[in-house]
Amino acid sequence: MSEYTVEKTVMIHKDEFAYISHPSICVLENGDWLAAFNHSRRRDPRMHPPTDPLFRTLLCRSSDEGALWQAPYFAPDFDWSGTECPGIAQLSDGTVVLTQFRFGWYPLGLAKKRRAVGEPISIFLPERGWTEAFTEEEWGRSRHTWARGYHGLYVHLSTDGGYLFDQTVKIDTGNFRDGYTRTPVKELSDGRVAYAVTEHHPPSNRFTYLVASEDKGRTWAPPTVIVDDEPDRVFGEPDIAEVAPGELFCILRCGKRVFLHGCRSKDGGRTWSKPEITSLDGHPGHLLILTDGRLLCTFGRRKAPFGIRVALSADGGRTWGTDIVVRDDLPNGDLGYPTTIEVAPGELFVCYYGQESDGVTCVQGTYVTLR
Secondary structure: OEEEEEEEEEEEEEOOEEEEEEEEEEEEEOOOOEEEEEEEEEOOOOOOOOOOOEEEEEEEEEEEOOOOOOOEEEEEOOOOEEEHHHHHEEEEOEEEEEEEEEEEEEEHHHHHHHOOOOOOOOEEEOEEEOOOOHHHHHHOOOOOOOEEEEEEEEEEEEEOOOOOOEEEEEEEOOOOOOOOOOOOOOOOOOOOOOEEEEEEOOOOOEEEEEEEEEEOOOOOOOOOOEEEEEEEEEEEEEEEEEOOOOOEEEEEEEEEEEEEEEEEEOOOOOOOOOOOEEEEOOEEEEEEEEEOEEEEEEEEEEEOOOEEEEEEOOOOOOOOOOOEEOOOOOOOOOOEEEEEEEEOEEEEEEEEEEOOEEEEEOEEEEEEEOO
């Protein structure tokens, strides 16, 4: 087991009138830290993005390694509502890439008209949840005054360090039903920008697949399949890491099961092994290659003791060491979706969301030192 020290925890953003959650974080080439996370109104009971049409993305910046955080701002702009969890990354040419999946949201009257001309539309029925399989007579039984449709999978590109996102590209997902994951793109050793996502229109997810760009996110090649769901295993929220030149490891959430699964490609993402269960007891996972070559996975634990954990692998994700407990004192399962940055060799900052003792959900970060 690695020796480590868990240092202080800092608040990145908290708003007693809002629900702040599901962060992604990166280190920019100028040393700034940039965090992206969800923002919506605070509801009781709480709603996550697949149900709430008001979610937008906020960006928050620190220029002093997390000690102080500037006022957040909406990205790519205020009009982008109805989005899922964002990912944020900076590429080797300086481009900052914000990834977003966006649902289409409609008031019920408009949704009826769109469904009538063939658009797939879901409503939330009390006993079935979100479903496209409903009769015309069931419109009146919708729990919400809104319905859900499709919009697309997008990358927003910034050339000024994430202040202005002035180019938006919709990724062509081919025959797949859109796509989503909660982690950012990854730049590979061959120069490609790769993005692993899963079809996302719950509950009809099926394929997890990879898209790649050879021009820093401006255009994207057709998708290739990573995994097709099985009757007893439904995968989602993937993340990838290049553990050796051309060898990619993918971590996968597996439905309501607790343990993460992993699969591997040795040909740059063209073909993949069958997913296998890992020893990582939590979800979903974020992967990071450390400067010493080890692979780190960060994940949330939504059962007692509630908290955030990381684990290390010295063999590219084939085996994992004992969990490092970052937090085990959070009050409930309204937590998780952590991502980690390495500020200096062995110096980590783990970014996540969780609820405070006053009941307000917010985005926080904890410093961890590996020795």
